[in-house]
Amino acid sequence: MDDDLRVVGKRVAAVDAYQKVTGxxxxxxxxxxxxxxxxxxLRSPHxxxxxxxxDGSKAxxxxxxxxxxxxQDVPRKVFTYNVMTYQLPQGELQDMHxxxxxxxxxxxxxxxxxxxxxxxxxxxxxLIDVEYEPLPAVxxxxxxxxxxxxxxxxxxxxxxxxxxxxxxxYGQDVEELFKEADAIAEGTxxxxxxxxxxxxxxxxxxxxHDGRLTVWSQIQLPHMARKMxxxxxxxxxxxxxxxxxxxxxxxxxGTDLCCEPYACALAIKAGAPVKVLxxxxxxxxxxxxxxHICKIxxxxxxxxxxxxxxLKAKYTGDAGAYMCKAASGCGVAxxxxxxxxxxxxxxxxxxxxxxxxxxxxxxxxxxGVQSSFARxxxxxxxxxxxxxxxxxxxLKYHRNVGELGWFPTTQISSCGLDECLRAGAExxxxxxxxxxxxxxxxRRGLGVAxxxxxxxxxxxxxxxxxxxxxxxxDGGCSLFVSPGNMGQGILGTLAQIAAEVLGLEYRxxxxxxxxxxxxxxxxxxxxxxxxxxxxxxxxxxxxxARAQILERASAILDAPADQLDIKDRKVFVKNEPxxxxxxxxxxxxxxxxxxxxxxxxxxxxxxxxxxFAPPWxxxxxxxxxxxxxxxxxxxxxxxxxxxxxxxxxxxxxGQLEGGTAQGIGFALYEDTQIIHGKLLTDGFDKYRIxxxxxLPEHETVLVxxxxxxxxFGAKSVGESGLFLQVPAIANAIYDAVGVRIRDLPMxxxxxxxxxxxxxxx
Amino acid sequence: METVKVTFxxxxxxxxxxxxxxxxxxxxxxxxxxxxxxxxxCGIGSCGACTVEVNGLPLRxxxxxxxxxxxxxxxxxxxxxxxxxxxxxxxxxxEQGAVQxxxxxxxxxxxxxxxxxxxxxxxxxxxxxxxxSNVCRCTGYKKIVAxxxxxxxxxx
Numbered sequence: 001m002d003d004d005l006r007v008v009g010k011r012v013a014a015v016d017a018y019q020k021v022t023g024x025x026x027x028x029x030x031x032x033x034x035x036x037x038x039x040x041x042l043r044s045p046h047x048x049x050x051x052x053x054x055d056g057s058k059a060x061x062x063x064x065x066x067x068x069x070x071x072q073d074v075p076r077k078v079f080t081y082n083v084m085t086y087q088l089p090q091g092e093l094q095d096m097h098x099x100x101x102x103x104x105x106x107x108x109x110x111x112x113x114x115x116x117x118x119x120x121x122x123x124x125x126x127l128i129d130v131e132y133e134p135l136p137a138v139x140x141x142x143x144x145x146x147x148x149x150x151x152x153x154x155x156x157x158x159x160x161x162x163x164x165x166x167x168x169x170y171g172q173d174v175e176e177l178f179k180e181a182d183a184i185a186e187g188t189x190x191x192x193x194x195x196x197x198x199x200x201x202x203x204x205x206x207x208x209h210d211g212r213l214t215v216w217s218q219i220q221l222p223h224m225a226r227k228m229x230x231x232x233x234x235x236x237x238x239x240x241x242x243x244x245x246x247x248x249x250x251x252x253x254g255t256d257l258c259c260e261p262y263a264c265a266l267a268i269k270a271g272a273p274v275k276v277l278x279x280x281x282x283x284x285x286x287x288x289x290x291x292h293i294c295k296i297x298x299x300x301x302x303x304x305x306x307x308x309x310x311l312k313a314k315y316t317g318d319a320g321a322y323m324c325k326a327a328s329g330c331g332v333a334x335x336x337x338x339x340x341x342x343x344x345x346x347x348x349x350x351x352x353x354x355x356x357x358x359x360x361x362x363x364x365x366x367x368g369v370q371s372s373f374a375r376x377x378x379x380x381x382x383x384x385x386x387x388x389x390x391x392x393x394x395l396k397y398h399r400n401v402g403e404l405g406w407f408p409t410t411q412i413s414s415c416g417l418d419e420c421l422r423a424g425a426e427x428x429x430x431x432x433x434x435x436x437x438x439x440x441x442x443r444r445g446l447g448v449a450x451x452x453x454x455x456x457x458x459x460x461x462x463x464x465x466x467x468x469x470x471x472x473x474d475g476g477c478s479l480f481v482s483p484g485n486m487g488q489g490i491l492g493t494l495a496q497i498a499a500e501v502l503g504l505e506y507r508x509x510x511x512x513x514x515x516x517x518x519x520x521x522x523x524x525x526x527x528x529x530x531x532x533x534x535x536x537x538x539x540x541x542x543x544x545a546r547a548q549i550l551e552r553a554s555a556i557l558d559a560p561a562d563q564l565d566i567k568d569r570k571v572f573v574k575n576e577p578x579x580x581x582x583x584x585x586x587x588x589x590x591x592x593x594x595x596x597x598x599x600x601x602x603x604x605x606x607x608x609x610x611x612f613a614p615p616w617x618x619x620x621x622x623x624x625x626x627x628x629x630x631x632x633x634x635x636x637x638x639x640x641x642x643x644x645x646x647x648x649x650x651x652x653x654g655q656l657e658g659g660t661a662q663g664i665g666f667a668l669y670e671d672t673q674i675i676h677g678k679l680l681t682d683g684f685d686k687y688r689i690x691x692x693x694x695l696p697e698h699e700t701v702l703v704x705x706x707x708x709x710x711x712f713g714a715k716s717v718g719e720s721g722l723f724l725q726v727p728a729i730a731n732a733i734y735d736a737v738g739v740r741i742r743d744l745p746m747x748x749x750x751x752x753x754x755x756x757x758x759x760x761x
Numbered sequence: 762m763e764t765v766k767v768t769f770x771x772x773x774x775x776x777x778x779x780x781x782x783x784x785x786x787x788x789x790x791x792x793x794x795x796x797x798x799x800x801x802x803c804g805i806g807s808c809g810a811c812t813v814e815v816n817g818l819p820l821r822x823x824x825x826x827x828x829x830x831x832x833x834x835x836x837x838x839x840x841x842x843x844x845x846x847x848x849x850x851x852x853x854x855x856e857q858g859a860v861q862x863x864x865x866x867x868x869x870x871x872x873x874x875x876x877x878x879x880x881x882x883x884x885x886x887x888x889x890x891x892x893x894s895n896v897c898r899c900t901g902y903k904k905i906v907a908x909x910x911x912x913x914x915x916x917x
Contacts, residue, residue, distance in 0.1 A: 018855060022839070
């Protein structure tokens with residue numbers, strides 16, 4: 001690794017931190033425009049009903065009501081909240097209408113109103129007369145596929161838009177290999193529908209003026225959101241401007257549209273700006289949640305020396321009422337298995353089924369979190385059967401550089417997992433603690449789990465990024481980029497990359513972001529792509545700008561460009577550092593020196609990476625299980641993560657530490673309680689996310705061996721923080737008390753039930 | 762709806778307002794006084810994002826009525842930096858990487874400020890016990906605790 005870096009690798013404060021600690025940062029929920037109206041959505045109280053009539057005439061005449069929109073007011077177009085549809089050549093299934101003739105979940109929008117204040121808007125909602133014809137509803141995938149089950153969408157036979165479909169299979173017949181196996185482990189796992197639960201409720205502001213639609217949004221994928229809104233309202237993309245203020249939410253929630261279409265429909269009809277802000281319960285119940293892989297059936301077989309033979313799995317997604325990300329969540333779940341271990345053969349299927357639940361979107365660790373739970377639990381089980389230490393198994397059989405990656409045609413470009421496993425085992429005292437006897441009411445156990453993930457979903461998905469750099473006459477520059485900005489630290493990290501290449505300080509880079517009118521196209525932020533994909537574009541643009549600077553400096557300093565270097569805002573001759581010119585002098589000449597020719601230094605780079613640069617991680621949990629109450633306490637959590645290179649170690653740790661909290665919550669108590677289609681856990685008082693008191697001592701260790709394809713060797717870590725708590729805690733519970741928990745969350749009730757079954761004669 | 766006249770101090774400025782009896786302090790601060798540092802997240806006093814200081818106590822402004830603020834002395838995050846100088850907590854939150862999305866930050870800092878005002882040598886346990894009343898979804902809290910610890914030392 002290149003160690004004479006000046007900016008990359010340094011712990012610098014996030015560029016947006018000043019605004020946030022002084023309370024001046026702008027969020028969607030803060031936006032206030034002159035004449036702005038309050039928009040509200042009227043939602044179906046029925047899980048399944050035909051909408052026979054929507055009559056807004058009484059509401060329309062209420063003083064202060066400025067617009068009512070129903071299905072009659074918007075172009076009837078099939079669409080999807082899932083704007084990632086544009087990243088696939090064949091697209092994703094589109095099955096939504098802005099206001100449909102049928103409501104398919106409790107909360108499905110039927111109409112919307114805009115009024116001068118909230119009270120009047122709420123009153124108008126009450127005055128809209130909707131006639132429903134309630135229909136029988138279906139709430140489980142098992143019920144949904146039975147003959148005679150209520151039909152959620154007419155086009156989907158058996159409520160099964162994605163019938164069992166094999167994806168990414170390789171090798172020979174897995175059934176034949178299972179016959180050769182010395183040990184087999186199999187099981188059915190279920191996971192809950194985690195809520196992203198960002199603190200800022202869903203909010204969007206729209207304004208239609210002079211033929212242009214401007215939308216303030218919390219979206220993570222701004223350009224594709226613009227494309228979908230342009231399509232929905234019959235506008236060219238160039239007439240739609242999407243602005244992203246800071247978002248107090250994300251974690252995948254911003255990879256789907258939410259209130260934007262309703263704000264736009266109202267703003268267009270009212271001819272005034274409209275803000276749609278969901279209440280907390282409305283946000284939890286209607287913002288689409290984590291992809292809900294409700295069932296994973298998995299089987300693995302190994303030889304007696306541990307050699308992995310075959311893995312067979314089926315992922316069933318409860319899509320809810322609309323497809324959104326149900327199928328892609330299952331698909332990514334199985335793909336993530338391929339990178340991890342050297343299985344000779346793999347056969348995996350996905351299936352997605354409609355029910356009358358709210359649809360599923362995406363949350364951090366999309367699909368991979370769920371498949372890691374199943375795979376890493378079963379690995380632990382076969383290790384016990386063949387008498388092999390789970391760390392030894394992983395050291396011996398994980399894939400390595402040059403081997404098959406997550407998607408056919410991809411290769412693993414770097415792998416630091418050995419170091420992760422060894423460092424983690426030593427830090428937690430694996431071998432010593434494993435040897436301790438288990439007895440008493442409260443028993444301790446250790447668990448380990450591993451993952452390989454990705455730095456963007458290329459080459460399966462389009463991951464196109466652009467970066468533009470523009471130098472001013474004083475030698476400072478502006479960097480135009482378009483990530484989803486939800487506080488993950490990407491802006492400063494990109495500035496560090498540019499500053500390193502250009503011999504500038506990190507604060508010299510003025511960031512321009514969050515506005516589709518100003519920046520080049522970018523997919524945005526999902527699948528841990530930001531640092532790797534946008535970072536590569538920034539590095540390439542900075543290298544181009546640097547070449548332009550050196551070329552100009554070559555004339556000024558009378559030395560060949562290849563003998564020049566830039567440092568501390570100065571260009572100098574490498575072996576004669578005193579022969580130098582200030583960067584400000586050079587960039588000023590580029591703008592004002594008409595005698596020698598004006599050409600402002602502006603650089604642009606486009607990337608669409610083919611490599612996927614997997615980050616690797618080993619997670620270690622020490623838990624204490626109370627055998628009388630079933631309560632699991634995580635005593636210690638250690639993650640050792642191969643990040644390639646930490647551009648800003650503080651930001652990387654922050655991502656992993658935050659993920660740890662979400663992972664522990666997902667493992668032990670975050671649960672969406674839904675009864676007859678109604679979400680009961682619709683507030684922070686009912687849906688428990690970890691508080692400071694709930695978290696154990698947790699440590700993050702970074703392994704930096706560099707990835708040859710990443711910017712300065714970096715790989716992305718946006719999602720991996722919450723990958724391994726679930727399987728490592730499950731394995732630690734087994735180590736402590738000898739029960740395998742296969743359903744999330746691993747609640748005291750489930751632990752006690754498993755303990756009781758274990759001791760039953 | 763009838764209104765109630767209330768006189769109080771916000772960030773050392775005398776403020777006189779006619780408010781509806783059901784108007785919350787958070788609504789008043791955000792919508793009338795343009796002080797949007799305090800945030801609404803849960804709306805029921807359970808998350809702490811709306812915390813401001815009222816008469817020396819950290820209060821959840823989303824469940825406090827403005828009509829009850831007669832004579833009160835209120836400090837919000839905007840009132841924390843005097844003469845352009847940041848409060849030590851604002852400095853350490855930036856320096857320690859305790860800020861991610863930032864939506865909980867104002868409330869966290871106001872809660873922590875109150876702790877440091879009362880206890881200039883808080884232990885780690887004091888810090889965790891006090892600010893565990895506020896939730897954060899991004900950081901895993903580790904860097905927030907470190908920032909408060911460091912600010913405590915700064916103050917001394």
